[in-house]
Amino acid sequence: MSSPLVAPPIAKAKAMYCPNCGGPVELRGFGHALTVVCPQCLTLLDASSPLLKILQEAQEAQSRRTPLIPLGTRGKWTATTWEVIGFETRAVEEDGITYEWEEYLLFNPYKGFRYLTNYQGHWNFVTPVESLPERRAVGSRPAVFFEGNLYRHFSGAQAVTSFVLGEFPWRVKVGEEVVADDFVHPPLVLSSETTTDEVTWSKGEYTSGADIWKAFALPGSAPRPQGVYLNQPSPYAGKVGGTWGVFALMLIALLVMAMMFGALSRGDTVFDEHYHYSASDRGEPSFVTKVFDIEGRTSNLELTINTNLINNWAYFNLALINETTGDAFDFGREVSYYTGSDSDGAWSEGSDKSDAVIPHVPPGRYYLRVEPEMEGSQTPPEKPATAPGTAPKPRSSGFPSTARVPIGKSVYYEIVLRHDVATYGWFWLAALLLLIPPIFTTIRAVTFETRRWSTSDYPPTSGGG
Amino acid sequence: MSQPLANCPGCGAPVQFRWSSAVQTVCPFCHSILVRSDLDLKKVGTVADLPPDPSPIQLLTSGTYNNKKFDVIGRIIYEYEQGGWNEWHIVFSDGVSGWLSDAQLQYAVSFLVPGMALPPEEQVTRGKHFNFSNIDFEVSTMTIAAYKGVEGELPFPFYGKTNMLFADLRTNGNNFATLDYSDKAAPMLFIGKAVPFEGLQLQNVRQFEEWS
Numbered sequence: 001m002s003s004p005l006v007a008p009p010i011a012k013a014k015a016m017y018c019p020n021c022g023g024p025v026e027l028r029g030f031g032h033a034l035t036v037v038c039p040q041c042l043t044l045l046d047a048s049s050p051l052l053k054i055l056q057e058a059q060e061a062q063s064r065r066t067p068l069i070p071l072g073t074r075g076k077w078t079a080t081t082w083e084v085i086g087f088e089t090r091a092v093e094e095d096g097i098t099y100e101w102e103e104y105l106l107f108n109p110y111k112g113f114r115y116l117t118n119y120q121g122h123w124n125f126v127t128p129v130e131s132l133p134e135r136r137a138v139g140s141r142p143a144v145f146f147e148g149n150l151y152r153h154f155s156g157a158q159a160v161t162s163f164v165l166g167e168f169p170w171r172v173k174v175g176e177e178v179v180a181d182d183f184v185h186p187p188l189v190l191s192s193e194t195t196t197d198e199v200t201w202s203k204g205e206y207t208s209g210a211d212i213w214k215a216f217a218l219p220g221s222a223p224r225p226q227g228v229y230l231n232q233p234s235p236y237a238g239k240v241g242g243t244w245g246v247f248a249l250m251l252i253a254l255l256v257m258a259m260m261f262g263a264l265s266r267g268d269t270v271f272d273e274h275y276h277y278s279a280s281d282r283g284e285p286s287f288v289t290k291v292f293d294i295e296g297r298t299s300n301l302e303l304t305i306n307t308n309l310i311n312n313w314a315y316f317n318l319a320l321i322n323e324t325t326g327d328a329f330d331f332g333r334e335v336s337y338y339t340g341s342d343s344d345g346a347w348s349e350g351s352d353k354s355d356a357v358i359p360h361v362p363p364g365r366y367y368l369r370v371e372p373e374m375e376g377s378q379t380p381p382e383k384p385a386t387a388p389g390t391a392p393k394p395r396s397s398g399f400p401s402t403a404r405v406p407i408g409k410s411v412y413y414e415i416v417l418r419h420d421v422a423t424y425g426w427f428w429l430a431a432l433l434l435l436i437p438p439i440f441t442t443i444r445a446v447t448f449e450t451r452r453w454s455t456s457d458y459p460p461t462s463g464g465g
Numbered sequence: 466m467s468q469p470l471a472n473c474p475g476c477g478a479p480v481q482f483r484w485s486s487a488v489q490t491v492c493p494f495c496h497s498i499l500v501r502s503d504l505d506l507k508k509v510g511t512v513a514d515l516p517p518d519p520s521p522i523q524l525l526t527s528g529t530y531n532n533k534k535f536d537v538i539g540r541i542i543y544e545y546e547q548g549g550w551n552e553w554h555i556v557f558s559d560g561v562s563g564w565l566s567d568a569q570l571q572y573a574v575s576f577l578v579p580g581m582a583l584p585p586e587e588q589v590t591r592g593k594h595f596n597f598s599n600i601d602f603e604v605s606t607m608t609i610a611a612y613k614g615v616e617g618e619l620p621f622p623f624y625g626k627t628n629m630l631f632a633d634l635r636t637n638g639n640n641f642a643t644l645d646y647s648d649k650a651a652p653m654l655f656i657g658k659a660v661p662f663e664g665l666q667l668q669n670v671r672q673f674e675e676w677s
Contacts, residue, residue, distance in 0.1 A: 031519040112570030
């Protein structure tokens with residue numbers, strides 16, 4: 001083409017001199033900068049004026065902060081090269097305590113500006129947002145909706161620029177104040193800065209210091225983050241649902257197992273007899289039952305005693321005896337049942353039945369030896385140590401006075417034996433054990449969120465109020 | 466694309482139009498601002514040397530928007546208190562003309578929407594909502610800008626303007642609009658979308674030293 005419509009010359013970084021101290025001032029932003037700070041004397045200069053007019057007098061030497069990422073450092077972030085061209089610290093004051101954070105201005109001559117923010121080792125990669133996030137509310141708290149996510153308001157405060165270094169594409173002033181609000185949806189944060197003229201939004205994504213150190217090839221290692229940051233992703237966030245999911249699956253597996261055991265168990269009734277006992281009877285109270293057969297596999301044997309006891313107790317010494325081998329399994333069962341009513345209403349204690357499970361009973365011919373015992377029993381002279389001691393103490397109110405009558409207590413009772421019965425104790429124990437991981441994870445997740453929100457404008461109220 | 470040819474009334478050099486509907490161009494040799502009426506070219510002023518400018522876009526940069534190719538054929542440079550921005554005049558392969566704005570490297574493509582009743586500038590203040598083309602817009606920024614320079618071909622005569630009021634309108638998505646009150650009697654509405662740099666797939670961009 002003959003036209004001298006040639007491309008503008010290749011843009012170059014510019015070196016100028018500070019009108020205050022005469023020291024060199026480098027401009028890395030190819031004319032985007034409006035403000036540049038002299039690195040020697042910390043004077044704020046108007047980068048858009050040809051000779052760098054002084055905008056604001058030099059910052060106090062003692063206010064000087066050293067950026068962790070030196071100006072001019074380049075790094076690669078999501079496949080784009082960025083150069084650190086500006087650095088500022090900003091601070092908010094709350095209850096007399098100053099909280100200060102760092103902001104690094106990143107530049108790419110094609111893609112524009114991004115930021116890195118750092119507060120006590122917590123980093124965010126920040127992108128300016130050109131849209132206006134939609135304001136909403138969660139209960140009484142403000143929130144914003146943006147790109148399909150709900151961000152909950154975390155805190156709002158007056159933020160003051162406390163130190164600046166390098167160059168900025170806008171007019172910077174030390175001491176300048178904006179109202180800064182943060183809305184969180186970990187690991188994202190939407191921040192708004194409100195001045196009298198405008199509201200600007202930006203979106204930050206929580207980033208590990210180690211990733212920043214790697215991207216910008218910084219020496220040493222990133223400082224360890226302190227505490228929990230407002231948009232720090234919870235290490236438990238995705239896991240709580242998962243652990244409960246695993247719990248649900250395991251519970252289903254347990255139920256299936258329990259059902260299978262239930263289906264496999266024969267549960268045959270091998271013995272069912274009715275008896276009567278009276279404490280005033282003379283003679284030996286113990287007796288042996290008829291012989292009965294246990295068939296099938298070696299399995300448990302469930303014994304149930306049903307009685308007609310009311311406001312009374314009975315004790316049964318029992319032995320399961322194998323007729324062939326003479327092997328005996330001795331055990332005892334107490335049945336006690338009290339009921340009545342008092343000023344609190346109706347009450348009851350105990351039950352008129354009791355059961356016991358004898359494990360691993362092989363098939364064979366068996367009989368029971370039974371020795372009932374009640375208040376006023378004549379024999380044996382010495383009662384089993386457990387019997388009276390474990391009987392509930394009669395309550396003073398509503399207890400029939402006849403309870404004191406030593407003679408004449410009697411009971412009708414039935415003994416039922418079932419072989420190969422499905423039992424579910426193990427099921428409940430396993431279910432309880434399975435509950436431990438999800439409960440543990442849930443507690444840790446809640447603790448993490450409590451720590452996060454404790455620094456917000458909405459601190460969770462602790463149990464003590 | 467037709468390329469009518471004429472001679473610059475300022476220096477006599479041949480002036481080429483890349484876009485048949487262009488109304489104004491700048492003579493690349495003597496920097497005369499030339500306005501076209503029928504086949505005549507009238508010199509209405511001269512552009513001072515353009516200030517150094519950091520936009521990566523330049524005349525003859527090409528790109529893609531909505532799967533349609535465009536070429537950059539002109540621009541208006543504005544400046545205001547907080548810096549400046551470029552409105553690059555782009556023409557698509559089907560002859561449609563639009564604007565690619567570069568404000569501190571935030572890019573947006575927009576088109577003039579003619580024939581709409583627009584609010585007078587006194588009614589436009591920050592925070593106000595307006596509905597255009599069934600989109601709810603909120604006025605986000607009011608800017609008073611001045612013309613700083615022109616380059617290349619434009620769809621209307623444009624030069625020497627100061628104190629122009631612009632209202633930027635945004636949405637909760639990437640739609641945006643500009644109300645242009647540079648001619649108070651005939652405000653203009655531009656509606657478009659914010660586009661990331663990668664999305665424009667620009668070719669023939671400017672080079673920056675030590676950046677590739």
